[in-house]
Amino acid sequence: xxxxxxxxxxxxxxxxxxxxxxxxxxxxxxxxxxxxxxxxxxxxxxxxxxxxxxxxxxxxxxxxxxxxxxxxxxxxxxxxxxxxxxxxxxxxxxxxxxxxxxxxxxxxxxxxxxx
Amino acid sequence: xxxxxxxxxxxxxxxxxxxxxxxxxxxxxxxxxxxxxxxxxxxxxxxxxxxxxxxxxxxxxxxxxxxxxxxxxxxxxxxxxxxxxxxxxxxxxxxxxxxxxxxxxxxxxxxx
Numbered sequence: 001x002x003x004x005x006x007x008x009x010x011x012x013x014x015x016x017x018x019x020x021x022x023x024x025x026x027x028x029x030x031x032x033x034x035x036x037x038x039x040x041x042x043x044x045x046x047x048x049x050x051x052x053x054x055x056x057x058x059x060x061x062x063x064x065x066x067x068x069x070x071x072x073x074x075x076x077x078x079x080x081x082x083x084x085x086x087x088x089x090x091x092x093x094x095x096x097x098x099x100x101x102x103x104x105x106x107x108x109x110x111x112x113x114x115x
Numbered sequence: 116x117x118x119x120x121x122x123x124x125x126x127x128x129x130x131x132x133x134x135x136x137x138x139x140x141x142x143x144x145x146x147x148x149x150x151x152x153x154x155x156x157x158x159x160x161x162x163x164x165x166x167x168x169x170x171x172x173x174x175x176x177x178x179x180x181x182x183x184x185x186x187x188x189x190x191x192x193x194x195x196x197x198x199x200x201x202x203x204x205x206x207x208x209x210x211x212x213x214x215x216x217x218x219x220x221x222x223x224x225x226x227x
Contacts, residue, residue, distance in 0.1 A: 034215055041223070042220055042221065043219050046216075089158065091216075093214055100149055100215065100216035101164040103161075105158040106158055107157055
């Protein structure tokens with residue numbers, strides 16, 4: 001079946017460096033993608049989303065890139081800070097207003113910030 | 116602004132005991148509501164979703180049930196817990212017609 005996954009389960013970066021977290025998806029019909037951040041023991045927080053008619057979207061210190069040709073999604077975090085330590089996971093689904101029940105979630109990448 | 120409340124944060128229950136987890140949403144009307152389970156090292160698994168009062172859709176066969184007695188209240192229940200019911204349970208909402216899910220803080224359930 002269709003699935004969403006992550007390339008790396010753990011990513012360790014130095015404080016102040018940029019981080020890139022990757023996500024591969026296999027459902028070519030998906031046209032909406034979300035990145036979530038989940039701190040230990042807490043619920044996921046919405047970070048940024050992107051629609052399939054875009055290939056880049058920027059937020060505050062974060063950028064999401066979408067490559068539909070290879071079905072790849074990435075989250076770039078600029079100048080990582082200790083507070084960025086968390087598990088990051090992607091989700092993909094239809095934009096057609098069907099609700100979040102259409103979302104498929106990846107397993108997550110644990111981002112560790114080294115001092 | 117919209118907020119979602121989920122409680123309790125942690126719960127330890129004996130096998131065979133009942134369960135009731137509650138979730139409420141504020142600041143929005145007629146939300147879609149969801150219950151997910153998150154196992155360690157695995158993605159979120161959708162358990163139930165609801166598009167309105169009394170309307171529940173179940174995604175997987177299981178020992179749990181859900182109810183929506185009010186527009187912004189969603190309850191996850193079990194009559195008799197199993198060891199395999201242990202996990203991290205998340206409530207979420209989305210706007211009517213929206214796709215992104217907004218999550219509560221989660222409940223860590225340990226069945227002993």
